[in-house]
Amino acid sequence: xxxxxxxxxxxxxxxxxxxxxxxxxxxxxxxxxxxxxxxxxxxxxxxxxxxxxxxxxxxxxxxxxxxxxxxxxxxxxxxxxxxxxxxxxxxxxxxxxxxxxxxxxxxxxxxxxxxxxxxxxxxxxxxxxxxxxxxxxxxxxxxxxxxxxxxxxxxxxxx
Amino acid sequence: xxxxxxxxxxxxxxxxxxxxxxxxxxxxxxxxxxxxxxxxxxxxxxxxxxxxxxxxxxxxxxxxxxxxxxxxxxxxxxxxxxxxxxxxxxxxxxxxxxxxxxxxxxxxxxxxxxxxxxxxxxxxxxxxxxxxxxxxxxxxxxxxxxxxxxxxxxxxxxxxxxxxxxxxxxxxxxxxxxxxxxxxxxxxxxxxxxxxxxxxxxxxxxxxxxxxxxxxxxxxxxxxxxxxxxxxxxxxxxxxxxxxxxxxxxxxxxxxxxxxxxxxxxxxxxxxxxxxxxxxxxxxxxxxxxxxxxxxxxxxxxxxxxxxxxxxxxxxxxxxxxxxxxxxxxxxxxxxxxxxxxxxxxxxxxxxxxxxxxxxxxxxxxxxxxxxxxxxxxxxxxxxxxxxxxxxxxxxxxxxxxxxxxxxxxxxxxxxxxxxxxxxxxxxxxxxxxxxxxxxxxxxxxxxxxxxxxxxxxxxxxxxxxxxxxxxxxxxxxxxxxxxxxxxxxxxxxxxxxxxxxxxxxxxxxxxxxxxxxxxxxxxxxxxxxxxxxxxxxxxxxxxxxxxxxxxxxxxxxxxxxxxxxxxxxxxxxxxxxxxxxxxxxxxxxxxxxxxxxxxxxxxxxxxxxx
Ligand SMILES: Cc1cc2nc3c(=O)[nH]c(=O)nc-3n(C[C@H](O)[C@H](O)[C@H](O)COP(=O)(O)O)c2cc1C
Ligand code: SF4
Ligand code: SF4
Ligand code: FES
Ligand code: FES
Numbered sequence: 001x002x003x004x005x006x007x008x009x010x011x012x013x014x015x016x017x018x019x020x021x022x023x024x025x026x027x028x029x030x031x032x033x034x035x036x037x038x039x040x041x042x043x044x045x046x047x048x049x050x051x052x053x054x055x056x057x058x059x060x061x062x063x064x065x066x067x068x069x070x071x072x073x074x075x076x077x078x079x080x081x082x083x084x085x086x087x088x089x090x091x092x093x094x095x096x097x098x099x100x101x102x103x104x105x106x107x108x109x110x111x112x113x114x115x116x117x118x119x120x121x122x123x124x125x126x127x128x129x130x131x132x133x134x135x136x137x138x139x140x141x142x143x144x145x146x147x148x149x150x151x152x153x154x155x156x157x158x159x
Numbered sequence: 160x161x162x163x164x165x166x167x168x169x170x171x172x173x174x175x176x177x178x179x180x181x182x183x184x185x186x187x188x189x190x191x192x193x194x195x196x197x198x199x200x201x202x203x204x205x206x207x208x209x210x211x212x213x214x215x216x217x218x219x220x221x222x223x224x225x226x227x228x229x230x231x232x233x234x235x236x237x238x239x240x241x242x243x244x245x246x247x248x249x250x251x252x253x254x255x256x257x258x259x260x261x262x263x264x265x266x267x268x269x270x271x272x273x274x275x276x277x278x279x280x281x282x283x284x285x286x287x288x289x290x291x292x293x294x295x296x297x298x299x300x301x302x303x304x305x306x307x308x309x310x311x312x313x314x315x316x317x318x319x320x321x322x323x324x325x326x327x328x329x330x331x332x333x334x335x336x337x338x339x340x341x342x343x344x345x346x347x348x349x350x351x352x353x354x355x356x357x358x359x360x361x362x363x364x365x366x367x368x369x370x371x372x373x374x375x376x377x378x379x380x381x382x383x384x385x386x387x388x389x390x391x392x393x394x395x396x397x398x399x400x401x402x403x404x405x406x407x408x409x410x411x412x413x414x415x416x417x418x419x420x421x422x423x424x425x426x427x428x429x430x431x432x433x434x435x436x437x438x439x440x441x442x443x444x445x446x447x448x449x450x451x452x453x454x455x456x457x458x459x460x461x462x463x464x465x466x467x468x469x470x471x472x473x474x475x476x477x478x479x480x481x482x483x484x485x486x487x488x489x490x491x492x493x494x495x496x497x498x499x500x501x502x503x504x505x506x507x508x509x510x511x512x513x514x515x516x517x518x519x520x521x522x523x524x525x526x527x528x529x530x531x532x533x534x535x536x537x538x539x540x541x542x543x544x545x546x547x548x549x550x551x552x553x554x555x556x557x558x559x560x561x562x563x564x565x566x567x568x569x570x571x572x573x574x575x576x577x578x579x580x581x582x583x584x585x586x587x588x589x590x591x592x593x594x595x596x597x598x599x600x601x602x603x604x605x606x607x608x609x610x611x612x613x614x615x616x617x618x619x620x621x622x623x624x625x626x627x628x629x630x631x632x633x634x635x636x637x638x639x640x641x642x643x644x645x646x647x648x649x650x651x652x653x654x655x656x657x658x659x660x661x662x663x664x665x666x667x668x669x670x671x672x673x674x675x676x677x678x679x680x681x682x683x684x685x686x687x688x689x690x691x692x693x694x695x696x697x698x699x700x701x702x703x704x705x706x707x708x709x710x711x712x713x714x715x716x717x718x719x720x721x722x723x724x725x726x727x728x729x730x731x732x733x734x735x736x737x738x739x740x741x742x743x744x745x746x747x748x749x750x751x752x753x754x755x756x757x758x759x760x761x762x763x764x765x766x767x768x769x770x
Contacts, residue, residue, distance in 0.1 A: 024432075025472060026454035033396060033435055067456040067613075068437030070396050087359025087556065087589050088515035090603050099741055103718050123397060124358030124440075124607075127172040127365070129515035130210030130522045134176075141176030147746060 005049060010038050014046070018053045028056060028064055032071060041072040077112040077119035079157050082136040086125030092132040098122075100150050101135075117158065163198040164241060165219040169282060171206030171365060172400065173522075174213035178230075182214050185233035193237055202291075205369015206361075207282035209269055210522040212252065217282070222264045225250045269520050272539050274501060276509045277485035278525045281369035286404050289411040292372040298417050300488035304380045305425045308491075313384040314340060317487070319495035321507040326352055326443075326480030327558065327584050328660075329506070329573040335477065338467035339385040342475035347387035349378050349429075350452070350471065350478040353394035353401070354436050356443035357556030358607060360587030362511040363481035365523050367394065367401040370485075371408035375431060377479075377487030379418060382429040385477050390431035391452055396438065405433050440557070440611035444660050445478045447613065458613050459659035480585065482511055502528030506572035516553075516589035519544045526571070533567040536590055547592040551675070555584025557604045557611075558664030560671025561597060580671040582664070596693035597676040598683055601669045602630040608665035619662030622653040626669060635696040638684040647673060688758025695740040698757045702744075704730040706752035713744035713753060 005011040017034045021027035031050060032042060039046050042065055051058040065071045083101065085094050098120075102108055105118055112119040128134045131143025135150075142153050168174075168183045183201060190199050207215055212226035223246040225236070232250060239245045252267055264270050275281075284291040292298070304313050318333025339347060351374060355363040367374060378390045394402055409431055412418040420428045434452050441447045442457035449471050451457040470476025486508060490498050499507045506528040512535070515521045519541030526535055532552060536542070543549050551561040560581035562569070569575050573583050591600065609623035626649050632638045650666030650673075657663045673680060682688045689697040702713070702722075707730040714722040714731060721738040724731030730752075733744070745753040 026452060028454035029437055029451065030435060030454075033437070063456055064454070068439050070436075070438035085358070087357075087553065087587065087603070088521075089359075091516045091589060091591055091595050091600070096742065103741075103743075125361060127361035127398070128176050128210065129359060129361060129513060130173045130213070131176060132515060132521075141172070143173070143176055147743075 088129035173210030179214035185230035189237040300491035320498040325482035349390040354443040377484035517592040518590040555582035596691035604668035616658040
């Protein structure tokens with residue numbers, strides 16, 4: 001399987017990543033981070049590839065992937081909306097933000113819109129508590145959210 | 160080339176999200192166009208503190224502090240201030256108390272009461288430029304330790320300083336170093352805990368983003384003192400900017416011979432690697448963190464043996480928190496007595512807090528230990544906005560507790576906060592006002608901890624969800640008074656029998672709210688009332704007949720079509736059964752005709768409605 005996979009540039013890159021960690025101790029999580037960057041998520045084939053290449057039992061790779069919240073096993077929408085559910089945002093109405101997004105997009109936390117434009121997910125504290133409530137779309141952080149601002153921001157991404 | 164002015168533009172996380180980069184670009188363009196680029200330098204710094212007012216910028220040496228700066232303001236700032244020496248008054252921070260315009264940073268109460276030790280460089284230097292760090296006495300402490308101090312002398316000064324771990328528990332740092340120094344192993348490791356798990360805190364992140372070398376220098380000094388050859392900085396993957404700046408800083412330090420082989424030609428070698436976490440709260444716990452660096456699932460391990468004896472890869476390991484590391488170089492340079500002159504007898508030094516929630520000046524602050532909660536929240540924080548009443552302050556995140564108004568004069572130190580059933584924690588400090596429901600807050604933290612339990616031991620894995628069920632019952636109006644005893648018992652049992660610190664502290668938010676806000680719990684149970692009108696099962700939306708002008712806006716916006724009425728013929732009416740209590744109508748009604756009820760009134764109406 002490897003030869004076929006290695007023709008795929010994504011697998012080739014992952015292979016180089018694994019190589020670069022050859023001398024590091026306990027690099028599995030770091031490799032999975034890079035794999036997720038490359039593929040966008042960690043489907044079984046990618047986990048299997050990592051397991052084989054690193055000589056780590058598949059059960060262990062799977063165990064690590066499922067243990068940590070940061071790793072995803074399903075593909076994401078084009079834009080990922082991370083709503084902050086940290087304490088500061090909670091006391092300033094993060095629940096409302098989730099509710100408004102649900103109304104606007106028709107999806108809840110952990111779901112992706114049918115057109116694959118948006119995935120809604122939750123994070124804990126984006127470090128911008130001063131601007132609570134806060135959400136992050138892809139890499140951009142939006143603070144002091146209310147209904148009008150959320151609508152306005154979503155419009156910029158809808159295409 | 161002599162520079163006349165340094166313009167420090169904050170590029171902390173909050174300011175970046177309020178578009179500080181566009182401000183920087185505009186300023187830089189104006190400075191160029193006016194031929195000032197030799198005289199004026201723009202420096203991008205870490206968080207300056209008052210994040211809510213961002214983008215913020217500070218002009219040195221005159222100390223003018225600008226807030227809410229927009230790119231459009233750049234021309235005026237350059238023309239008026241930089242060319243003519245007249246600071247742009249409308250953009251200066253206005254002291255809300257005195258209603259006068261504050262020009263100098265020192266005169267602003269938010270800054271005046273703070274004592275910056277750990278954050279000294281944060282917001283003052285360019286974190287991506289090691290030269291600036293060095294110009295601010297950077298790596299001097301490392302030089303001093305390596306060339307003038309024996310290993311045990313370094314440990315001694317840390318011990319004498321009385322520094323205690325800033326990661327939460329407050330364990331004496333010198334003692335921990337001593338343990339590692341006297342442990343034996345092929346290699347030893349030094350680890351920086353940058354997991355910052357408290358979901359509402361950003362102190363460690365700000366320090367790593369704003370002054371990464373301080374942490375690196377602290378770790379390197381420790382490595383020398385305890386005889387370690389390798390270091391790891393474990394940092395949350397959610398902090399990409401901090402990771403980037405650390406990588407840059409590590410590279411620069413290596414290049415200058417401050418890290419790597421034969422540091423400062425002393426024969427001492429030490430290097431640091433950054434390891435990303437992957438989103439698991441329990442990984443902030445030191446043994447789980449070690450498992451995670453090793454590439455395993457983050458599951459806590461039995462202590463003893465403590466990491467100091469058998470830690471990372473089975474070797475003696477020194478773990479300290481980011482902020483603890485941030486204190487080291489200052490202590491080595493200035494001595495134990497200097498450090499003890501700040502703070503209190505048993506809690507010397509300063510503490511950094513991420514102040515947020517219902518407080519006017521949110522942001523990053525550093526205060527001497529022993530300052531009262533009141534001073535921090537009301538003097539530095541500026542009190543509660545919108546004329547609301549203070550209700551509680553939460554410290555210690557999911558392991559901590561809520562402190563009510565009557566204890567606001569408690570000094571901030573490890574023992575005093577613990578006595579109140581809260582803890583110092585790592586520095587999250589969230590202020591709550593009368594619109595926050597304490598039962599809901601307890602439920603919020605329990606949702607978090609039961610979600611984050613690693614599942615290894617029974618009390619934590621099954622006990623926390625049981626407590627959560629009870630809280631859900633109470634907030635939905637189905638609780639009984641027996642539930643309060645049950646919560647207390649379960650909480651105490653989980654604290655007693657859990658394996659690691661997560662379970663041993665997770666019941667604290669419930670126990671502390673039960674202790675100080677039992678009346679709110681009772682109201683939820685006995686009167687089906689949530690006084691803060693937060694718990695959706697206990698509230699009802701109602702349209703005031705007299706105030707309603709029948710504009711129909713609420714009906715158009717209601718997501719479930721629960722509002723009926725005829726245009727121009729008041730009142731509109733909400734169908735109690737269909738309403739999902741989303742609050743939209745309240746938000747959109749231009750006449751303030753929608754009200755929220757809870758308790759007696761709404762129950763009575765509900766009963767009448769169902770007749
Ligand atoms: C559930 C749990 C979470 C923790 N999270 C953190 C954390 O996010 N950051 C931290 O520095 N310490 C955290 N700690 C404390 C660490 O276990 C450890 O005591 C600390 O890193 C030691 O450093 P210090 O002595 O410098 O405080 C946590 C402990 C527990 C039990
Ligand atoms: S107390 Fe909770 S987090 Fe800690 S070991 Fe037990 S189950 Fe895991
Ligand atoms: S609270 Fe929401 S669901 Fe209920 S009537 Fe108002 S808009 Fe409709
Ligand atoms: S709690 Fe939301 S940004 Fe910190
Ligand atoms: S991020 Fe700019 S003041 Fe905090």
